[in-house]
Amino acid sequence: MLYHAYEMTHAAVQPLRAQSDALRYLCRSAFSPVAYTPVGKAVAAACEVFENVTRRYRKPEWGIDETKIFGLPVAVEPEVVHSKLFCDLLHFKRDETAETGKRYDPKVLIVAPLSGHYATLLRGTVKAMIPEHDVYVTDWRDARLVPAIYGGFDLDDFIDYVMEFIRFIGPNTHVIAVCQPSVPVLAAVAAMADQEDPLQPASMTLMGGPIDTRRNPTVVNELAASRPLSWFEQTVIHAVPFPNPGALRRVYPGFVQLSGFMTMNLERHMEAHAGLFRHLVAGDCDSVEQHQTFYDEYLSVMDLNADFYLDTVKTVFQEHALPEGRLMHRGKPVDCRKIRKTALMTVEGELDDICGLGQTEAAHDLCTGIPIDDHYHYVQPGVGHYGVFNGTRWRTEIQPRVREMIRTTQFKRNIQAKPAQVIRRVSAA
Structure with a gap:
């Protein structure tokens, strides 16, 4: 049931993500007066952080050519x-x-x-x-x-x-x-x-x-x-829900593993995302890119x-x-x-x-x-x-x-x- 709840939560948050994307575009558009105000920059940064913590991360590319x-x-x-x-x-x-x-x-x-x-x-x-x-x-x-x-x-x-x-x-x-x-x-x-x-x-x-x-x-x-x-089998093992290709396969889900990774150093991860907000507001592109590069990999997990x-x-x-x-x-x-x-x-x-x-x-x-x-x-x-x-x-x-x-x-x-x-x-x- 936990896996099903996870999938339902992702589906339920989609409307909020769509609204957040629209608001972020409004607060960043060169044609919007709001984009040049401190409030507009803060709102755009908040929407960016929200997008990062709610989206599902897919398998990264190797990028070695x-x-x-x-x-x-x-x-x-x-x-x-x-x-x-x-x-x-x-x-x-x-x-x-x-x-x-x-x-x-x-x-x-x-x-x-x-x-x-x-x-x-x-x-x-x-x-x-x-x-x-x-x-x-x-x-x-x-x-x-x-x-x-x-x-x-x-x-x-x-x-x-x-x-x-x-x-x-x-x-x-x-x-x-x-x-x-x-x-x-x-x-x-x-x-x-x-x-x-x-x-x-x-x-x-x-x-x-x-x-x-x-x-x-x-x-x-x-x-x-x-x-x-038996505790691990009952607590962290779940069946893959439909419509995934591996439906009904018993797995240790990636999102459960990620929860364990994050809680080991929760304060550090919270500070990292707070820092992302500050860098976005300040327009520090290099720091933002470093954060995104690390977490695009770190938050990409598999079952x-x-x-x-x-x-x-x-x-x-x-x-x-x-x-x-x-x-x-x-x-x-x-x-x-x-x-x-x-x-x-x-x-x-x-x-x-x-x-x-x-x-x-x-x-x-x-x-x-x-x-x-x-x-x-x-x-x-x-x-x-x-x-x-x-x-x-x-x-x-x-x-x-x-x-x-x-x-x-x-x-x-x-x-x-x-x-x-x-x-x-x-x-x-």
């Missing part, structure tokens, strides 16, 4: 190269006819979180990687748009998707998991190692992921552990399939199945000790209030089969959860370290694959 390689502009085109029911595999294809020509950069699969926001949240992550890497991204589909007749999607399916995408991209793939996917990515790599799969990834980078939430538990971790699974959400709460946050060695995938135990051919890097933010310090680093204690010189760990001072994969610190301090690890791993693999050839090249140089 160009990058720079050696200072030269190179066109980029996102293309779907592999499609699954709940996810598309996007490839950010760089123009090989540009002056830089065809490049043989390391192949990187960025596994976006399936935790409410769209994969476009990683726009900054992708932009920083594209110039020197052949980038693929998991673009998860809104569960509200998948007809219920096609069945569910759970944690086992997520792990299967990761393995299938790695195999599709091919040998020497480097995997980067951002936040929530750290657990299924680690499980997928362990499953591939157990199968002695020849396409095991060359490296995996886990960034701000909940590998072991018992270490420095955050408010989010404590909430997930303090309630029985999660109920099976996947409940599996994650139970397995990751309540039972701690992976660090305790009890995680199962398709009836087989997941043993991270089997991983021997994949380098491991973990990245954490000093001020992360979603995944506390040490939660991601715990992966190193599980992956004892990886050679010691293939273990990498980095803590970025002064950043929270979002800053681990986006923003200035990501571009200038974290990404260069990930880049170095990828190239070091790639070099080691080349030596192991063709030792004589590499030695001859070094000697000739």
Whole structure:
């Protein structure tokens, strides 16, 4: 019923939005005397804020159509190269006819979180990687748009998707998991190692992921552990209403997730919108644009399939199945000790209030089969959860370290694959 009430509220507010739009136009029109008065500017600003907080935010565009390689502009085109029911595999294809020509950069699969926001949240992550890497991204589909007749999607399916995408991209793939996917990515790599799969990834980078939430538990971790699974099923799981394509599918609705995100820092969000009002009145276009850019992404959320959400709460946050060695995938135990051919890097933010310090680093204690010189760990001072994969610190301090690890791993693999050839090249140089 909550989902139906949400949809009805959106429908009921439409007449108010239409009136607000008309009033905003009146108070902004160059032909209206009111537009030049303090009252007119304040009313127009209030209508703009009202529009922002009441409209439904759709999936944002990637907006990545160009990058720079050696200072030269190179066109980029996102293309779907592999499609699954709940996810598309996007490839950010760089123009090989540009002056830089065809490049043989390391192949990187960025596994976006399936935790409410769209994969476009990683726009900054992708932009920083594209110039020197052949980038693929998991673009998860809104569960509200998948007809219920096609069945569910759970944690086992997520792990299967990761393995299938790695195999599709091919040998020497480097995997980067951002936040929530750290657990299924680690499980997928362990499953591939157990199968002695020849396409095991060359490296995996886990960034701000909940590998072991018992270490420095955050408010989010404590909430997930303090309630029985039945409480989550009864409280936050709802059926998608008609006329959505996924009608009757059980989901964790995006608007419920967004409510949780907002209440964690409610005062900050209220102040941000109060600041938007002041900037609109003052005509500070740069500040308004920054606010709009952030919230267009932040307020765009999607529904999660109920099976996947409940599996994650139970397995990751309540039972701690992976660090305790009890995680199962398709009836087989997941043993991270089997991983021997994949380098491991973990990245954490000093001020992360979603995944506390040490939660991601715990992966190193599980992956004892990886050679010691293939273990990498980095803590970025002064950043929270979002800053681990986006923003200035990501571009200038974290990404260069990930880049170095990828190239070091790639070099080691080349030596192991063709030792004589590499030695001859070094000697000739």
